[in-house]
Amino acid sequence: MYSLLQTAAPAGPLPINDLLFVVVPYVVLAVFFSMTIWRYVKEKFSYSSYSSQFLENQHQFWGSVPWHYGILALVAGHLIGFLVPRGVLWWNSVPARLYIIEGAALIFGIITLIGLINLIVRRATNPRVRAVTSKMDVVVLVLLLLQVIGGLWVALTARWGSSWFAAVLAPYLWSLFTFQPDASAVAQLPWSIKLHILGAYAIFALFPFTRLVHVLVVPNHYLWRRFQVVMWNKRASKAE
DSSP, X not given: OHHHHHSSOOOOOHHHXXXXXXXXXXXXXXXXXXXXXXXXXXXXXXXXXXXXXXXOOHHHHHXXXXXXXXXXXXXXXXXXXXXXXHHHHHHHTSHHHHHHHHHHHHHHHHHHHHHHHHHHHHHHHOHHHHHTOOHHHHHHHHHHHHHHHHHHHHHHHSOOHHHHIXXXXXXXXXXXXXXXXXXXXXXXXXXXXXXHHHHHHHHHHHXXXXXXXXXXXXXXXXXXXXXXXXXXXXXXXXXX
């Protein structure tokens, strides 16, 4: 972690860091909660992933399964680093355990990328699926692809990410939630990490306006249920 901070690119002007890592996250949180609640109240039946399984199933399986399991594992890892950073640092104090957690994160990142690429190829090459793909779907897929690739790049170039996440990013995120924002440590990080953080903010900002809201419908039993065909009906005006 210390070597990472020492070799990081020089921090930009403080106002820029305050804007990107203090103002932006609060704006994103406001949009996320207000628009998510509004959509649930006004258009609760739109809380769906709009399954296209009945249009094509085999290719979807090889995209959906690795994507969902991979991204859930990565989100869980980030969440653990945020909630119990001292526990993560204690675990990483033994080199063998550090190698295990870093290797597992990299493997799940690759699995996530493979699944996402399969889903993108499916939507781009299957005429029936492409016909029900909206412009927002394309935007979300591009953002997710860039975010996953960026995460893998960070994992390969800024090693021991679980340790510096717990030591640097977790305190920063906690400072936001306690309304005592402090972006000084984040300002010293390389831009590859900063862009990864900003990518996450962009996804959260768009979240209420996309089909990603289906992850809020719990329990997400579709991860282990038997396969079923889900048919949906959508207004033609929104299918463009």
